[in-house]
Amino acid sequence: MTDHEEAIFPPVALAVREELTFPAWATRGCEALALDERDADAYVDIMERGADRCRLLGYADAVQGGIAELATEATGRPAADVDSWRLLLQICSEDAAQMMWGDVGFLYVVMPEDAMRAHRWEDAWLVMECS
Numbered sequence: 406m407t408d409h410e411e412a413i414f415p416p417v418a419l420a421v422r423e424e425l426t427f428p429a430w431a432t433r434g435c436e437a438l439a440l441d442e443r444d445a446d447a448y449v450d451i452m453e454r455g456a457d458r459c460r461l462l463g464y465a466d467a468v469q470g471g472i473a474e475l476a477t478e479a480t481g482r483p484a485a486d487v488d489s490w491r492l493l494l495q496i497c498s499e500d501a502a503q504m505m506w507g508d509v510g511f512l513y514v515v516m517p518e519d520a521m522r523a524h525r526w527e528d529a530w531l532v533m534e535c536s
Contacts, residue, residue: 417502419459426463427452432471433488434464460495465513468534476515476530489517493529510535 428434430452440448458466465472473490477483494514498505506512513532520528 414502414504417499424463426460428464429467429472432467432473458495459497459499460492463492465492465495465515466497466511467513468510468536472513472515472532472534475532479530482517486517489519490515491518491521493521506533507535 427448428438430449435448438448452466460466472492473487476490477487482489492513492515494512496504496506496512496514498509498511511534513534514529515532516526516529520526
């Protein structure tokens, strides 16, 4: 097997559907909601129902939280730009596709919103998180 053959995964069926997504728990977007304890518990319940999916756009199902912070630091962008990052693609670990990112983690392709709007795909970053 050559090196590049290790990166070829078997095809799997995808179901495309629209869904409402929310900022991950303990991120700046979630903290801005200033939820009380009851609402925070309900928020966590809602988040757990939609976790572990591949996703195009929307909010990421962040395993550890700080995807935007990681991308900001890695790119050397000013800390004030942390809220400009947007999810382009989320790829979950998937047994059927023989994809395992760390310990049942995710790959996230993120990019600053201004770069996305300008179609500057070279500004995209790949971030991996796992538990």
